[in-house]
Amino acid sequence: MKINFRSIIVGVIFLAILVGGIFFLKMKKAQKPVEVSRGIPLPAGAMIYRAPEKARGPSNAPVKLLEYSDFECPACRGVQDVVNELFKKYPGKIQLTFKHYPLQNHRWSMYAHQAAECMSVQGKFWAYHDKLYTKQQEWAVSLTPPVETFIKYAQEIGADMDRLGACLSDVAVTREIYAEKEQGTAVQVSATPTFFLGKERFVGPKEMKERAENAVRAVLGLPPISVPVNQKPAESQAANAAKTGI
Amino acid sequence: MPLKQGSNIMKLPGYSIYFLGRIFIGLVFAYSGYTKLMEPVENFRGVMASYEIIPYAVIPILAPVIPWIEFVFGAFMILGFQSRASAFVLASMSFSFVVLILITRIVTGALPADCGCFGEGSIIHLTPMQVLFLDIFNTVMGIRLALYRNHLFSVDFILNKKD
Numbered sequence: 086m087k088i089n090f091r092s093i094i095v096g097v098i099f100l101a102i103l104v105g106g107i108f109f110l111k112m113k114k115a116q117k118p119v120e121v122s123r124g125i126p127l128p129a130g131a132m133i134y135r136a137p138e139k140a141r142g143p144s145n146a147p148v149k150l151l152e153y154s155d156f157e158c159p160a161c162r163g164v165q166d167v168v169n170e171l172f173k174k175y176p177g178k179i180q181l182t183f184k185h186y187p188l189q190n191h192r193w194s195m196y197a198h199q200a201a202e203c204m205s206v207q208g209k210f211w212a213y214h215d216k217l218y219t220k221q222q223e224w225a226v227s228l229t230p231p232v233e234t235f236i237k238y239a240q241e242i243g244a245d246m247d248r249l250g251a252c253l254s255d256v257a258v259t260r261e262i263y264a265e266k267e268q269g270t271a272v273q274v275s276a277t278p279t280f281f282l283g284k285e286r287f288v289g290p291k292e293m294k295e296r297a298e299n300a301v302r303a304v305l306g307l308p309p310i311s312v313p314v315n316q317k318p319a320e321s322q323a324a325n326a327a328k329t330g331i
Numbered sequence: 332m333p334l335k336q337g338s339n340i341m342k343l344p345g346y347s348i349y350f351l352g353r354i355f356i357g358l359v360f361a362y363s364g365y366t367k368l369m370e371p372v373e374n375f376r377g378v379m380a381s382y383e384i385i386p387y388a389v390i391p392i393l394a395p396v397i398p399w400i401e402f403v404f405g406a407f408m409i410l411g412f413q414s415r416a417s418a419f420v421l422a423s424m425s426f427s428f429v430v431l432i433l434i435t436r437i438v439t440g441a442l443p444a445d446c447g448c449f450g451e452g453s454i455i456h457l458t459p460m461q462v463l464f465l466d467i468f469n470t471v472m473g474i475r476l477a478l479y480r481n482h483l484f485s486v487d488f489i490l491n492k493k494d
Binding site for chain 2: 089095160279288
């Protein structure tokens with residue numbers, strides 16, 4: 086391999102163009118205004134629906150976590166233990182806001198998000214949220230749309246069934262779910278679960294487990310702690326379940 | 332065999348295969364690096380973390396570096412600049428991905444649903460098994476390209492020409 090002076094100069098020029106090009110494109114992308122189109126058109130005469138905020142924890146909590154999640158995603162189920170652990174360790178200090186991010190390759194995900202949003206209107210979002218995750222392996226494997234299963238879960242937590250029935254087929258609600266997803270896409274969320282704590286971003290259960298607690302502690306003004314690297318067997322099992330076997 | 336001055340490169344055996352192979356590997360890696368560079372680095376960190384055998388301590392170091400290596404050497408391959416060195420780097424990366432996928436499968440018994448090779452926002456999404464075959468091809472082709480001296484339509488060819 087012959088490297089001569091000419092090669093070095095050409096290499097430096099190529100590198101400058103490539104690196105400069107990437108930074109230029111990134112800058113251009115960052116300046117692009119965010120537009121939320123709400124995906125699907127609203128039928129004539131339909132009522133406009135604005136999704137209520139789905140927040141858990143006190144509104145004056147110093148730690149504001151934002152989660153983009155998909156109900157059918159196993160990793161999102163897996164991360165619930167990490168989140169619950171944070172709530173348990175720092176009571177009253179964390180507020181978690183949920184945003185819909187139904188993934189296209191999860192066939193029943195949109196149905197689950199619609200049902201959850203409908204339960205949100207009735208003030209029962211978090212109970213339903215927990216139900217959907219704990220029972221995920223039951224409904225996600227269904228061969229037909231598990232609408233009846235979702236209705237059964239809603240019944241179990243005391244939903245107003247008439248309101249739920251009307252809401253489940255409401256396109257305005259679907260639009261809002263897509264709008265939340267688009268908000269996420271606009272901030273370059275593309276995998277679930279993605280969490281935000283201020284400007285920090287955590288993608289996936291392992292990132293949450295490894296980094297989130299110290300980020301929370303930093304906001305609370307507490308010194309960092311060392312996070313155990315080895316997972317407990319139960320957690321390993323959950324993490325493995327979050328993957329697709331081949 | 333190095334090309335002698337005045338000889339016709341198109342008469343060399345398999346030149347078109349090498350040319351197409353070079354462009355293919357270059358495009359795969361340049362696009363893969365580009366899509367990751369256009370996204371927040373945390374997205375790629377999340378992908379790396381989903382391969383459980385990668386020690387978590389190295390993820391924050393590797394995640395910002397790998398996309399740049401892929402993009403720069405992929406672009407060098409397309410341009411045909413330092414083709415042999417670039418082919419060697421990309422073949423080594425492809426081989427390390429093959430090893431990563433196989434060991435992850437053996438140790439954890441499962442693989443992530445998406446390989447994460449092209450960045451989450453990309454139009455291409457491959458499963459780790461699909462990418463395993465792609466990486467085996469890239470490793471073999473990359474080694475062949477690293478051993479091949481005369482790259483057609485390359486910057487190297489122009490630079491190595493005597494004035």
